[in-house]
Amino acid sequence: MTDIETILxxxxxxxxxSLETLFELVRIPSISTDPAYQEPCRKAAEFLxxxxxxxxxxxxxxxxxxxxxxxAHHPGHSPDCPHVLFYGHYDVxxxxxxxxxxxxxxxxxxxxxxxxxxxxxxxxxxxxxxQLLTFTEAVRALKETKGGLxxxxxxxxxxxxxxxxxxxxxxxxxxxxxxxxxxxxxCDTGMWDAQTPAICASLRGLVGEEITIKAASRDLHSGGYGxxxxxxxxxxSDIMAGLHDETGAVTLPGFYDGVDETPSDIKAVWDxxxxxxxxxxxxxxxxxxxxxxxxxxxxxxxxRPTAEINGMSGGYTGKGFKTVIAAEAMAKVxxxxxxxxxxxxxxxxxxxxxxxxxxxxxxxxxxAEGASPAIQLAYDSPLLAKAKAALSxxxxxxxxxxxxxxxxxxxxxxxxxxxMESLLVGFSLDDDCVHSPNEKYNLTSFxxxxxxxxxxxxxxxxxxxxxxx
Amino acid sequence: MTDIETILxxxxxxxxxSLETLFELVRIPSISTDPAYQEPCRKAAEFLxxxxxxxxxxxxxxxxxxxxxxxAHHPGHSPDCPHVLFYGHYDVxxxxxxxxxxxxxxxxxxxxxxxxxxxxxxxxxxxxxxQLLTFTEAVRALKETKGGLxxxxxxxxxxxxxxxxxxxxxxxxxxxxxxxxxxxxxCDTGMWDAQTPAICASLRGLVGEEITIKAASRDLHSGGYGxxxxxxxxxxSDIMAGLHDETGAVTLPGFYDGVDETPSDIKAVWDxxxxxxxxxxxxxxxxxxxxxxxxxxxxxxxxRPTAEINGMSGGYTGKGFKTVIAAEAMAKVxxxxxxxxxxxxxxxxxxxxxxxxxxxxxxxxxxAEGASPAIQLAYDSPLLAKAKAALSxxxxxxxxxxxxxxxxxxxxxxxxxxxMESLLVGFSLDDDCVHSPNEKYNLTSFxxxxxxxxxxxxxxxxxxxxxxx
Numbered sequence: 025m026t027d028i029e030t031i032l033x034x035x036x037x038x039x040x041x042s043l044e045t046l047f048e049l050v051r052i053p054s055i056s057t058d059p060a061y062q063e064p065c066r067k068a069a070e071f072l073x074x075x076x077x078x079x080x081x082x083x084x085x086x087x088x089x090x091x092x093x094x095x096a097h098h099p100g101h102s103p104d105c106p107h108v109l110f111y112g113h114y115d116v117x118x119x120x121x122x123x124x125x126x127x128x129x130x131x132x133x134x135x136x137x138x139x140x141x142x143x144x145x146x147x148x149x150x151x152x153x154x155q156l157l158t159f160t161e162a163v164r165a166l167k168e169t170k171g172g173l174x175x176x177x178x179x180x181x182x183x184x185x186x187x188x189x190x191x192x193x194x195x196x197x198x199x200x201x202x203x204x205x206x207x208x209x210x211c212d213t214g215m216w217d218a219q220t221p222a223i224c225a226s227l228r229g230l231v232g233e234e235i236t237i238k239a240a241s242r243d244l245h246s247g248g249y250g251x252x253x254x255x256x257x258x259x260x261s262d263i264m265a266g267l268h269d270e271t272g273a274v275t276l277p278g279f280y281d282g283v284d285e286t287p288s289d290i291k292a293v294w295d296x297x298x299x300x301x302x303x304x305x306x307x308x309x310x311x312x313x314x315x316x317x318x319x320x321x322x323x324x325x326x327x328r329p330t331a332e333i334n335g336m337s338g339g340y341t342g343k344g345f346k347t348v349i350a351a352e353a354m355a356k357v358x359x360x361x362x363x364x365x366x367x368x369x370x371x372x373x374x375x376x377x378x379x380x381x382x383x384x385x386x387x388x389x390x391x392a393e394g395a396s397p398a399i400q401l402a403y404d405s406p407l408l409a410k411a412k413a414a415l416s417x418x419x420x421x422x423x424x425x426x427x428x429x430x431x432x433x434x435x436x437x438x439x440x441x442x443x444m445e446s447l448l449v450g451f452s453l454d455d456d457c458v459h460s461p462n463e464k465y466n467l468t469s470f471x472x473x474x475x476x477x478x479x480x481x482x483x484x485x486x487x488x489x490x491x492x493x
Numbered sequence: 494m495t496d497i498e499t500i501l502x503x504x505x506x507x508x509x510x511s512l513e514t515l516f517e518l519v520r521i522p523s524i525s526t527d528p529a530y531q532e533p534c535r536k537a538a539e540f541l542x543x544x545x546x547x548x549x550x551x552x553x554x555x556x557x558x559x560x561x562x563x564x565a566h567h568p569g570h571s572p573d574c575p576h577v578l579f580y581g582h583y584d585v586x587x588x589x590x591x592x593x594x595x596x597x598x599x600x601x602x603x604x605x606x607x608x609x610x611x612x613x614x615x616x617x618x619x620x621x622x623x624q625l626l627t628f629t630e631a632v633r634a635l636k637e638t639k640g641g642l643x644x645x646x647x648x649x650x651x652x653x654x655x656x657x658x659x660x661x662x663x664x665x666x667x668x669x670x671x672x673x674x675x676x677x678x679x680c681d682t683g684m685w686d687a688q689t690p691a692i693c694a695s696l697r698g699l700v701g702e703e704i705t706i707k708a709a710s711r712d713l714h715s716g717g718y719g720x721x722x723x724x725x726x727x728x729x730s731d732i733m734a735g736l737h738d739e740t741g742a743v744t745l746p747g748f749y750d751g752v753d754e755t756p757s758d759i760k761a762v763w764d765x766x767x768x769x770x771x772x773x774x775x776x777x778x779x780x781x782x783x784x785x786x787x788x789x790x791x792x793x794x795x796x797r798p799t800a801e802i803n804g805m806s807g808g809y810t811g812k813g814f815k816t817v818i819a820a821e822a823m824a825k826v827x828x829x830x831x832x833x834x835x836x837x838x839x840x841x842x843x844x845x846x847x848x849x850x851x852x853x854x855x856x857x858x859x860x861a862e863g864a865s866p867a868i869q870l871a872y873d874s875p876l877l878a879k880a881k882a883a884l885s886x887x888x889x890x891x892x893x894x895x896x897x898x899x900x901x902x903x904x905x906x907x908x909x910x911x912x913m914e915s916l917l918v919g920f921s922l923d924d925d926c927v928h929s930p931n932e933k934y935n936l937t938s939f940x941x942x943x944x945x946x947x948x949x950x951x952x953x954x955x956x957x958x959x960x961x962x
Binding site: 315321 | 720801802814822825827
């Protein structure tokens with residue numbers, strides 16, 4: 025038996041106790057958003073710290089102004105081996121409406137689904153208690169088999185992910201040195217489907233702007249002034265209409281600086297995936313992708329930047345009619361960013377664009393909203409290649425690289441505050457009912473998830489994987 | 494002395510009694526909008542009926558569901574002489590805030606203004622009691638001098654003009670035959686300035702449309718769908734931006750059908766007038782007319798049609814930010830019409846335009862709002878020419894033909910319900926403070942206003958002036 029086969033055999037042998045740990049953790053109703061569950065949250069943190077200490081971690085429960093963090097450290101086999109920060113969260117969503125659950129959400133069990141699949145039922149089995157344990161149980165198997173770890177590991181478990189993570193940034197700020205590793209691993213995402221593991225290599229960034237166009241010093245009657253007085257709603261419509269050209273591309277000068285074409289091998293995989301996504305648009309009553317022409321849905325969502333109007337208002341919008349020329353009109357606009365697009369440059373370009381389009385007598389006020397760059401794990405990064413190969417060995421189908429259309433705050437914070445890239449790998453499935461009644465986690469997700477992390481940790485231990493490229 | 498000089502001398506001699514009649518009428522606080530003044534409103538109507546009967550009118554107070562109408566008839570010198578309907582209103586605006594009045598609003602007096610001008614002070618002296626009496630006192634002088642009238646006259650005085658005229662249309666409808674004349678005369682408008690009388694020959698019409706653009710079946714998160722799902726706010730902005738071309742002209746097919754160029758002599762007068770209107774835009778914080786390029790402000794307001802967005806909304810418009818792609822977006826659009834533009838054709842053209850611009854997967858709903866054609870007294874109409882000549886004989890400067898940017902409902906109703914054109918002549922001035930504290934009417938407006946109507950009535954009696962052309 026090879027080294028890795030020995031460890032995987034240990035994972036298999038450990039499964040009953042892995043499940044027992046998961047069950048114990050799920051039984052703790054650590055609902056972070058409800059103050060009535062403050063004690064269970066602390067109990068879950070203490071359970072995890074005790075559990076990690078049980079196989080050699082220097083683990084502690086760390087107070088915050090909200091629910092506590094769990095931080096744990098384990099050295100690697102040598103001082104120069106890679107250092108991994110693993111992130112997960114022990115808090116769960118509320119369980120209302122309880123009547124819709126087939127079983128007690130806090131009494132986990134292995135049951136058989138309608139499709140014959142074995143599933144672990146209960147709140148948090150998938151999001152994120154089951155997922156975080158796939159990582160730690162892999163570490164336990166490694167430790168039990170080899171007596172040490174191939175990588176240095178720092179663990180950060182949060183208890184407020186389901187309630188906006190208010191304590192996270194201050195905690196990262198205050199413990200920057202302790203928490204900074206070579207890269208982060210996060211197990212809070214999903215598989216493409218039950219056969220196909222996925223690595224999320226990109227998340228779009230975001231820049232928001234609220235703009236207000238002003239013209240006359242007061243609202244005017246359109247009988248007395250229509251045709252003569254500048255109408256801010258026309259000016260705003262003109263400017264908004266000018267944000268895109270006829271191909272759907274964004275017209276802001278320099279907008280596509282730092283936007284790379286997706287490698288053709290990745291694109292080819294996405295094109296294949298898209299064939300299985302026929303209901304993506306029909307589910308929301310649409311038939312055809314809008315946006316940049318000539319690009320697939322998945323490319324548009326994962327690898328292309330956007331300009332979107334999120335809100336617009338001005339003049340009279342109530343029932344009936346008022347023949348008013350409004351003194352001002354407002355729009356909220358956001359840009360989803362990819363690659364190396366610079367949020368500040370995008371903001372500046374937008375403001376210059378708007379200002380350049382202003383007719384005489386009109387003025388504009390800008391209000392900056394959030395600005396975060398895109399997250400992009402380089403497609404040629406060794407970390408990605410190793411994780412992909414490792415996952416592909418474990419699952420029936422090869423691992424694929426996907427993206428995310430929105431942002432995951434923790435990943436942005438790791439990048440901007442701690443300078444770390446994140447490897448996002450997870451084993452949840454679309455039908456896991458996370459945040460809903462009857463949450464479940466497939467037994468296969470749990471078992472092969474643990475085995476997957478063993479393979480990934482062994483793979484990345486080969487050499488010190490570089491962080492950013 | 495010529496015939497007309499005899500009558501004008503009678504007007505001059507009558508002035509003390511004309512003023513006494515005005516004072517008596519102003520002393521009646523006929524505030525139509527306030528239920529506490531129901532009795533004074535009736536009293537004003539009765540006063541007027543009695544007054545008209547005093548010089549030969551068959552006058553009656555006619556009940557409505559609101560304040561009563563006064564209707565009075567006087568035959569002309571022959572059965573085939575022109576028949577004029579004269580309209581005015583005896584109700585007045587409230588007087589709050591009373592503290593801002595220098596004198597009791599219902600105790601009229603002749604006072605000297607700061608510029609040395611003699612003014613008649615009191616609520617309603619200008620709007621519309623003083624103005625309506627300029628007409629009836631002219632008729633009285635004619636009657637007293639000649640023993641008869643050169644035209645047949647029907648008088649309609651309303652008591653709800655300042656509160657939306659709820660009874661007017663039903664009353665016109667119910668008394669169509671009695672009230673239909675060859676044309677109407679209305680004294681409820683103003684002079685261009687204290688030396689220059691004005692005839693309002695055109696009022697813009699109006700078509701309103703509310704449109705709602707719909708795309709996805711629900712609001713979407715812009716992270717998960719941005720760049721792929723159609724955004725109704727973009728579609729709406731594009732459509733709204735497309736309503737005008739770069740010259741400011743409206744792009745709807747057929748929009749300018751029925752829009753005539755203003756005769757060059759009228760335009761030349763307007764260009765002269767505009768030189769005295771330097772503060773029109775600066776008063777509202779603007780410096781440059783928007784709208785169709787190459788046209789003067791007065792032409793844009795009085796003789797050119799418009800398309801205006803009066804309101805627009807969609808998506809998230811509250812405080813902060815929400816990265817939403819709205820399922821729908823709404824705009825309220827109105828068109829000011831001139832000349833012979835057909836409201837229904839404009840509505841149809843707009844709807845076709847919007848529908849033709851709809852991208853795939855988007856739908857639109859239309860909600861029709863008011864539709865009224867423009868009012869246009871033909872610039873070459875004999876009625877206009879006679880009135881202009883008559884006024885020019887009375888005042889220091891020649892009469893000018895002006896337009897109105899908005900609509901005056903009664904004039905539209907006379908046109909659409911009774912098929913009559915209206916001659917709008919009035920003697921109020923911009924500083925009359927109508928609807929405000931310290932309302933006044935210049936003694937010159939009152940005195941020369943009466944003389945003006947004598948001249949106009951004599952002029953139009955020459956022959957049967959045609960109505961519509």
